[in-house]
Amino acid sequence: MANSDTSVLFVCLGNICRSPTAEAVFREKIKNSHFSVDIDSAGTMGHHAGVTPDERAKAVGEMRGYNFKGIKSRRVVFEDFERFEYILAMDKENLRHLLEMCPAEHQHKVSLFMHFADSDVEEVPDPYYGGKRGFEYVLDLIELACEGLLVKLAPRFEVR
Structure with a gap:
């Protein structure tokens, strides 16, 4: 977080669908703002390390103007909890995995992404085994939660 005002890590299981989509969406949403945010995504498992986002997630996201360039899957590492x-x-299972991995002094940083959304939906479901509609629904939820995250962060950046 050296040159940024805050930092956000989006996490799902494999870091190929939901979390890279959230990374792309949030990058776009802050692009023309005065926010300086370190943004990344990772997975709780490392099976897809180095792989670019799922083509279906990219296709749906790109249709709405999001850019996935430079995003590659990686696993959550210990340093992420400090950084x-x-x-x-994205969901309760990954929240549980993160809390199991996270040192006690950093657990306050870990939460469900959908807590930032004005919605009754608590989790971003994994669209991997579904069709295009599932990816569109996931993108809808991610956009909603990103807007809520921006609202949460905005007061911190208004007074400079």
């Missing part, structure tokens, strides 16, 4: 101020899990 990031917000560590946002």
Whole structure:
């Protein structure tokens, strides 16, 4: 977080669908703002390390103007708990895995991403085994939660 005002890590299981989509969406949403945010995504498992995002997630996201360039899958590492101020899990299972990995002094940074959304939905479901509609629904939820995260962060950046 050296040159940024805050930092956000989006986390799902394999870091090929939901969390890279959240990374791309949040990058776009802050692009023209005065926010300086370190943004990344990772997975709780490392099976897809080095792989670019799922083509279906990219296709749906790109249709809405999001750029996935440079995003590659990686696994959550110990240093992430020190580096990031917000560590946002897409679902309760990944939240549980993160809390198991996270040192006690950093657990306050870990939460469900959908807590930032004005919605009754608590989790971003994994669209991997579904069709295009599932990826569109996931993108809808991610956009909603990103807007809520921006609202949460905005007061911190208004007074400079």
